[in-house]
Amino acid sequence: MDSIIVTGNGPLNGTIPIAGAKNACLTLMPATLLSDEPLTLTNAPRLSDIKTMSELLRSLGAEVTSMQDGQVLAMSSHTIATTKADYEIVRKMRASNLVLGPLLAREHEAVVSLPGGCAIGARPMDIHITALEALGAEIELKDGYLHAKAPGGLKGATHELRFASVGATENVVMAATLAKGTTVLKNAAREPEIVDLVHCLRKMGAQIEGEGTSTITIQGVDRLHGATHPVVTDRIELGTYMLAPAICGGEVELLGGRIDLLEAFCEKLDAAGISVEETEKGLKVARKNGRVKAVDVVTEPFPGFPTDLQAQMMALMCTAEGTAVLEEKIFENRFMHAPELMRMGASIEVQGGTATVHGVERLKGAPVMATDLRASISLILAGLAAEGETIVNRVYHLDRGYERVEEKLGALGAKIERVKS
Ligand code: EPZ
Secondary structure: OOEEEEEOOOOEEEEEEOOEOHHHHHHHHHHHHHOOOOEEEEOOOOOHHHHHHHHHHHHOOOEEEEEHHHOEEEEEOOOOOOOEEOHHHHOOOHHHHHHHHHHHHHHOEEEEEOOOOEOOEOOOOHHHHHHHHHOOOEEEEEOOEEEEEOOOOOEOOEEEOOOOOHHHHHHHHHHHOOOEOEEEEEOOOOOHHHHHHHHHHHHOOOEEEOOOOOEEEEEOOOOOOOEEEEOOEOHHHHHHHHHHHHHHOEEEEEEOOOHHHOHHHHHHHHHHOEEEEEOOOEEEEEEOOOOOEOOOEEEOOOOOEOHHHHHHHHHHHOOOEOEEEEEOOOOOOOOOHHHHHHHOOOEEEEEOOEEEEEOOOOOEOOEEEOOOHHHHHHHHHHHHHOEOEEEEEOOHHHHHHOOOHHHHHHOOOOEEEEEOO
16 A cells, blocks of 8 residues: 655645546536436546546446546446446445436436445435435345336435435436426535536436525436536645645645635635635635634535535644634544544544644654545645654545645645655
8 A cells, every 4th residue: 555755845836736526527427327328528537436436337338438648538328238336346435326316217227235334434325215215216225235216217206305415416416307207306415516417417408407506406308418528626626735835834826726616615714814816727825924823613515614624624723823623514433634633743632523623833744544535635734744754654545536646746845755565
């Protein structure tokens, strides 16, 4: 397993290109199952999760061709060979469950392995199941697989999610595009990745309104045609790299960055003393003056502060002036980066879903363990400003969601290298 070695090396300056969004691409790809015509995605990120989704779609009989160094994905599911999503692939990535809605819509059946828990939580699928049953699906759990069928096809319905689940919203929206009649989905998630999915489905001929709000209305159609669609900018990669100059000092321009994707996050950066300026190429970020100020954070569904930026924000708060309270309200176990940051000298108390961070002057490099995708990058951010060398182990987590980290941060003057093992 590879490791990454980071050595504190002062302020960072330069530009970072922001890639297409992993969490948009992972829901756009299964949309190919909804049509027998080709769907091409451009601005796709080059990540191991995208490779895993490609493998899953191929196992179902779709053709997926990666071109232009992985930035273009040409897909076509002319025929579906099987409706079974195998555990061996699904266990690697929870987002595999996003083939459930499209398979039900297109083939009126699906057998999808339950993804199983992961480091950050149990991550059940009850919200997906209840919603798809409202559309007429019959779903039962047998030997760790969801066996779903919809004899005669899905039927439009009005349904309210008990929680604004991102994945459940995506599964229902995709399933409802080919259902008979109208679906009104209430308490829908509002994430930009869902808006991007709807933009793509509309290009394919779907009739959908209300994306980005809590009520999405889908008028079922008989079939969808092919399309070409650019993947929206990755707001989580964007927010992550905005924190690099915040933690180290210096000034960095993030190409393709958009404030509208991260308003709640940018408000917190402003309160912490970080300047964010819109340029014609993206966003320019710098530390205004002196030490970063501690700010409190509560993670919420969009448009609130993103849970996927909580670990990275904690890294910034470790050397802030004052005490910051971070509340994680989306996942039940998403503070595994805290003990690793404490190995670097951070002062953090974790009580259930609340972490209290007492800022210290400076962290000290140490060997640390990556436990999940966002925890990995928060340790790298901490290492960028720490005194001495930080070795982040198990960086396969990192490669799931961040393309070419060493290249992007190295271009800013960071001392960072990957050690193959
Ligand atoms: C998506 O996961 C993202 N993944 C996650 O990003 C992100 O953290 C999450 O949304 C929240 O924003 C992708 O888009 C591929 P949820 P998803 O359904 O859809 C509970 C990353 O780092 N829940 O909104 O799985 C669930 O356990 C990843 O890129 C149920 O209880 O998130 C969690 O506590 C991590 N029952 C909460 O809801 C269900 O049926 C939010 O889950 C579904 C979810």
